[in-house]
Each structure stands twice: as structure tokens, then as C-alpha cells.
Amino acid sequence: DNDVILDIHRDDELGELARAIYTLSNELEYLKNERTEFLSSVSHELRTPLTYLKGYADILNRSNLPAKDREKFASIIQEEATHLAEMVKELFLLAKMDKNQFLIHKKTIPLCYFLQDIISKLKPAFTEKNIRLQLTCAKDVNVNIDPIRFRQVINNLLDNARKYASEYTSVKVSAYEQEDNVVIEITDQGEGIPEKDIPYIWERLYRVDKSRSRALGGRGLGLAIVKEIIERHGGTVNVKSLYGEGTTFTIKIKKWN
Numbered sequence: 650d651n652d653v654i655l656d657i658h659r660d661d662e663l664g665e666l667a668r669a670i671y672t673l674s675n676e677l678e679y680l681k682n683e684r685t686e687f688l689s690s691v692s693h694e695l696r697t698p699l700t701y702l703k704g705y706a707d708i709l710n711r712s713n714l715p716a717k718d719r720e721k722f723a724s725i726i727q728e729e730a731t732h733l734a735e736m737v738k739e740l741f742l743l744a745k746m747d748k749n750q751f752l753i754h755k756k757t758i759p760l761c762y763f764l765q766d767i768i769s770k771l772k773p774a775f776t777e778k779n780i781r782l783q784l785t786c787a788k789d790v791n792v793n794i795d796p797i798r799f800r801q802v803i804n805n806l807l808d809n810a811r812k813y814a815s816e817y818t819s820v821k822v823s824a825y826e827q828e829d830n831v832v833i834e835i836t837d838q839g840e841g842i843p844e845k846d847i848p849y850i851w852e853r854l855y856r857v858d859k860s861r862s863r864a865l866g867g868r869g870l871g872l873a874i875v876k877e878i879i880e881r882h883g884g885t886v887n888v889k890s891l892y893g894e895g896t897t898f899t900i901k902i903k904k905w906n
């Protein structure tokens with residue numbers, strides 16, 4: 650009966666089976682807990698902007714509100730609604746990735762030209778914060794990537810570099826070939842990431858400093874999306890960071906993946 654089969658201490662095949670079942674049921678339990686935890690973080694994340702929305706909408710309803718306040722509160726509502734919409738969009742994207750309904754459409758792309766285009770579009774946001782954004786890309790190598798998804802990767806990493814770097818610093822993007830691979834590095838001179846947090850930054854909704862990320866418009870999903878997209882290209886993405894000095898993210902993909 651069950652008691653015999655599930656004896657994990659038996660020294661025979663039944664024992665082995667029992668140990669396998671035991672491990673499997675532990676893993677299922679772990680996944681179930683992780684899912685519950687994730688869902689509870691998501692509902693918390695969604696509740697925060699909703700609370701703001703409701704609060705400010707209530708205030709706007711008051712008839713005697715000065716025009717100046719009205720404008721200010723309306724723009725907060727707009728910001729929170731955008732935050733919420735972006736967050737739902739990103740969660741939906743990640744859910745599609747989980748269900749393998751996320752397709753990659755690769756094309757042959759000249760890498761330097763591609764990076765230059767992204768950078769020129771992002772430059773104004775960096776200039777506004779007095780951060781110098783530079784690209785070093787020596788030889789225009791062709792790569793086989795999904796340009797829309799890859800743009801999202803570079804955008805997310807550069808957006809973080811801008812958010813977490815201080816004024817009057819530089820952010821450097823460099824791309825080069827290394828055997829059959831291309832390597833793209835994004836380096837900032839920002840606050841860096843504490844060593845103990847580094848293993849977790851790829852997790853959904855993980856943030857070193859929640860309130861700081863939120864104040865900067867972060868949603869805690871950017872790096873999770875980066876990692877998924879790069880892995881779908883058969884590549885890797887790594888980080889090196891010195892707390893207080895800066896961070897480098899390194900993407901490596903096969904030229905013809």
C-alpha cells in the first residue's frame with residue numbers, strides 16, 4: 650500500500666521511486682507557493698496605482714478645487730494610468746512568453762546602424778539629465794535578430810542606465826565581434842547594484858529599492874523581459890556591478906543564431 654511505496658528510506662527500486670515522488674511533490678509545492686507569491690505581488694503592484702487613481706479622481710470631483718491643483722491632479726492621474734497600462738502590457742507579454750506564445754521574427758540587421766538608430770532616439774532623455782550617451786561600434790557586422798524585440802532589450806537596459814545614473818556621468822554602449830558571437834555592453838557610472846541583490850534582479854517585480862524604482866517610473870519587469878528575449882535568441886545576458894560605482898550589462902549572442 651501507499652505507506653510501503655512512499656518509504657523514501659527503502660534501499661531498492663521502490664525506495665528510489667518514493668524519493669522521486671517525494672522530490673516531485675516538493676517541487677510542485679514550491680512552484681505553487683512561488684505562483685501564489687507572484688500573484689500576490691502583482692495584485693499589490695496593481696493596487697498601488699489604482700489607489701492613486703481613485704484618490705485623485707475623488708479630489709478632482711470636489712467643485713471648489715483651484716485650477717492649479719486640478720491640473721496637477723489630472724496629470725498625476727494620467728501618469729498613474731500610463732504606469733498601470735504599461736505594467737499590464739508587460740505582464741501580458743511575460744505571460745505569453747511563459748505559454749510559449751511569444752514568437753520571434755528574426756531578420757538580418759546591421760548591428761551598428763541599428764544601435765545608432767536606437768541611441769539617437771533616446772539621446773534627448775539622456776541630455777535632459779546631463780548624461781552623455783556614447784556608442785562604440787567599429788565594424789558593421791550583420792546579426793540575425795528580431796529587431797522589434799531587440800530594440801526593447803536595448804531600450805530597457807538604457808532606460809535603467811539613465812534612471813539609476815546621476816547627472817554629469819556617461820553611459821557607454823559598445824558592440825564588437827568575438828569569434829562567432831557579437832557582444833553588446835552597456836556601462837553606466839550610476840549607483841550600482843549591491844552584491845547581495847545581483848542574483849535576484851532578473852526576477853519579476855524584484856527591485857533593490859522599491860520606492861526609488863517607482864519614483865523613477867520603474868515597474869520591476871524590465872530585466873525579466875530582457876532576459877527572456879535574449880534567451881529566446883539563444884544568447885546570454887550578464888551583469889557586473891560595483892555598488893556606488895556603476896554597472897555593466899553584457900549581452901552575447903551568436904551572429905547566426
Ligand code: ADP
Pocket residue numbers: 805809810813814837839840841842850855856857858862863866867868869870871872873896
Ligand atoms: P525597474 O523597472 O525597477 O528598473 P528592472 O527589472 O528593469 O526594474 O530592474 C530591476 C532592479 O535592478 C531595479 O529596480 C534596480 O534596483 C536594479 N537595476 C537595474 N539596472 C540598474 C542599473 N543600471 N543600475 C543600478 N541598478 C539597476
